[in-house]
Amino acid sequence: MQKKAATPTHAESSTDLTDPVFLKELRITMMKFAILQLSDEHLAEDAVQEALIGALKNAGSFNRRAALKTWVFAILKNKITDILRKRQNLVAASRLSHDDNGDEMQETLFDRKGLWKTEERPIAWSQPAEAVKNEHFWRVFDSCLNGLPENLARVFMMRELLELESNEICETLNISTSNLHVMLYRARLRLRDCLENNWFLGEK
Template sequence: MSAAPQWDEADLVALQSDLLRFARIQTGNAETAEDLAQETLLAALRHRGQFQGRAQLKTWLFAILKNKINDYLRHKQRHSSVFAETSAEMELDELYEAQFDSSGHWHADGIPVHQRSPEQDLENRQFQDVFQACLYGLPENTARVFMLREIMGWDAPDIQSHCGISAANYYTVMHRAREALRQCLQIKWFNHREPT
């Protein structure tokens, strides 16, 4: 059995901006996002022995971050639910955070790392970078709805309730997000690949 892949603090620092951006979209708060990203990096350092290399380091860190976000939002929900019905000034982001559903899960790459060739691994990383750039190019609320559905695994009614949007608005936002991602990927990925 081979040893787990090695990584160091520089590898974590290289992924910090991605973690921060994801947390910012999910929480809607820059300070909270910074705290959660830092907690994620500290947890990774404390538990580095648990990283077995079955997924990419980035996937592992995002799984930790997703759990940190879930914990934060559950805590916030417990402490703010008393005022949720009486506060007419609660912002959309706070509504979302107060109602966060923890049933979502992070989707790892389709092919386990140990079964991919180096070429597949490189191509996958390059595609993920392009996809992430396209995703972060979406308007923030559109990215949030899309990520709740496709990355966090929420059901449509939960997203509608948490984001305070109608069913029609949800489906419109999802359609626009998918269309924008399709166009972006077509331009930035598929048009630049060599035919196989």
């Protein structure tokens, strides 16, 4: 086991918040997340800024990037909750905790035997790696991600954008592992459906 250092080592661990590239990437992800939750770019900007300032105070005590991300993210989540509360936005608050969506999606996709409906059956995506270079593709990706129900978008982003481990997500959100699996499944079903319909089908 490596001993936890009080100050960041300069060797190869560019995991601290003084690394401009890491900080920039982290900030972009945080902004996307915050905008999604708050639907307001200015409020999102403030929340991210405050979370980062809060995080910088103790940045030195983290020597693992994943741990740092989890922590920064937890701070951001608190900021967002505060803002939502202050706004007394009951609609948004109830949306945050609402957790029942996905079953109707599965009814749309599968028949009664649980088989793909003919028109919903996934196609082979041609050259997904090429899509990365296409600006229009990212606009489609953006809108598909933003089209997810908020609770699904949140777990999906934590898992695939922040690259957090399952247990970290479950702890942060206080949900069970099986709950997480179901939510990720629902998010992926929707996201792949959206990308296929709005991008990969047109590519053919």
